[in-house]
Amino acid sequence: MKRQIALGAVASVAASVFVAGLAQAVTAPGDVAFKDGAVAMSLTGQPGSADAGKKVFTTRSEGNCIACHKVSALKDVQFPGNIGPVLDGVGSAYSEAQLRGIVVNAKHMFDGTMMPSFYKVSGFIRPGDDYTGKPAKEIKPILSAQQVEDVVAFLQTLKN
Numbered sequence: 291m292k293r294q295i296a297l298g299a300v301a302s303v304a305a306s307v308f309v310a311g312l313a314q315a316v317t318a319p320g321d322v323a324f325k326d327g328a329v330a331m332s333l334t335g336q337p338g339s340a341d342a343g344k345k346v347f348t349t350r351s352e353g354n355c356i357a358c359h360k361v362s363a364l365k366d367v368q369f370p371g372n373i374g375p376v377l378d379g380v381g382s383a384y385s386e387a388q389l390r391g392i393v394v395n396a397k398h399m400f401d402g403t404m405m406p407s408f409y410k411v412s413g414f415i416r417p418g419d420d421y422t423g424k425p426a427k428e429i430k431p432i433l434s435a436q437q438v439e440d441v442v443a444f445l446q447t448l449k450n
């Protein structure tokens with residue numbers, strides 16, 4: 291138990307150092323403020339790019355959202371997954387802040403969901419360096435703050 295708390299502290303220090311290295315004021319994963327599952331503030335202070343977000347959404351090594359979600363507008367995507375709901379119309383159903391909250395950490399909105407948390411670096415069960423028993427060298431979120439904003443911009447284009 292003690293050890294997990296210590297590792298969490300290491301992770302958040304690592305994240306702050308990582309973020310401090312960036313020129314822009316980016317909200318670190320541990321500093322994201324949720325309200326009812328939503329995150330009101332842009333993580334980068336800038337609007338995202340829907341085009342870049344479409345790439346994050348469909349690229350296996352990035353968001354890979356299509357592994358679980360179908361979007362009818364993405365006609366080129368073959369065999370999208372169906373573990374999660376079809377995302378047509380989510381830009382109408384949810385506010386920008388709610389969509390950001392879902393992408394950052396969907397567990398705030400959907401308790402116990404199997405959707406991954408895309409902008410999180412602590413609270414994992416085994417944040418170690420593979421099976422060596424040593425703490426991880428650096429824990430990075432799955433998506434960068436910019437990629438989260440880009441995906442949110444893309445989701446907002448999915449109107450009814």
Ligand code: HEC
Pocket residue numbers: 347353354355356357358359373374375376377380389392393396400402403404405406408441445
């Ligand atoms: C491992 C599967 C999985 C992946 C990968 C995944 N999701 Fe999800 N997502 C889900 C599930 C399951 C739900 C339904 C929430 C629940 O558990 O009740 C969901 C819900 C959502 C919702 C709310 C939809 C609604 O109609 O309420 C949005 C928006 C969403 N996901 C966006 C994304 C985005 C964007 C990505 C990629 C960055 C992504 N998801 C990746 C499984 C996934």
